[in-house]
Amino acid sequence: MINKIVESLSQAVEDIHDGATVMIGGFGPSGQPSELIDALIAQGAKDLTIINNNAGNGDTGLAALLKAGQVRKIICSFPRQTDSHVFDELYRAGKIELELVPQGNLAERIRAAGAGIGAFFTPTSYGTILAEGVETREINGKHYVIQYPIHADFALIRADRADRWGNLTYRKAARNFGPIMATAAKTTLVQTREIVELGEIDPEVIVTPGIFVQRVVRVSGDQ
């Protein structure tokens, strides 16, 4: 019997190694797998490369992981926010490396990794400083820049419902990066509000099929 459900958050994150590349779902606090992040902080892996849209809000979740000094590099689109003081301080002190990627390029690079695409050409960022030194091509009179996929060792995402095969649904706009990050990581770890029996999630509405998921853990306090 296949059972991807693990009993504890610490079990879910136990093999995240020093130097790992880790995708973390969420758009700001919406969809952020806060309890998995807390488990990663307790687990202590360091020298991590983190992929997220932002660089942490306030002092909890991703911001707390940065504050714990476990992150060497962050790949994101929008680090600077009114409440990104943890990142701001580390960045100004030269203690964290930033790769700034336009949001759609970030999403598509993650999607490309999961879909086995070697590279793609996008019009976004052509002619801007974020595309300096990047290979360009003119296709049918339009200008494009090349972008490469972003793969990860692990993805940490938050779902609403899950079953033991790892089929997932999400809640409202918390879906954001979850479905694509699940496809782009070797090991996808999911925290979910509810675990249901096989067949209880209508197959017509499963958003992430279980093939993309390795571990599921229920978090009781999740909305």
Add this chain to the structure above:
Amino acid sequence: MNRLNRNQIAARVAQDIPEGAYVNLGIGLPTMVANHLPADREIFLHSENGILGMGPAPGEGQEDPDLINAGKQPVTLLPGGAFFHHADSFAMMRGGHLDICVLGAFQVSAKGDLANWHTGEPDAIPAVGGAMDLAIGAKQVFVMMDLLTKSGQSKLVEHCTYPLTGVGCVSRVYTNLAIFDIADGKVYVSELVEGLSLDSLKEMTGLALVQKPA
């Protein structure tokens, strides 16, 4: 002369958004356009974090942390609205599926180049978000801004001095003094506020403006 305030600019932009349009309103000033969309038109608002059919802010106590807009403010979903993941959301933007995108700007050039993401100051922490995707993706890109900076310099310029967000992407610029259309390598003036002449507008901007034929 009769300068428009921000609410009046937003109301003027809203007039030009037709029934059935799929629209993204950028963070900041452009979000004010939503307050002026005529109630008798069905207009679909897109939010890049994964919402179509976005509704107004919820009542107090009705906020849902999983239902926020691109500015991370609580919003609602209208009946018929939909959620989708980030790659689909940016496919809508980059793939030319949005009819209109309304953005703020530091500068717009006479060729339609847009600068709105970064001041270029060395100590500024850069953050781009979806700005570059919005700039190049929609069928029409509207900018709304004050025409002049606080120190009186035109933000509509021959060449942008701030780092670009997109090249040749802006089609229309709504300002507190005039509305400009950028097409065929020219800047047309399609509306002027009362009491402002084309000549003084040319002087303010330093650009070879062309009166749009009525």
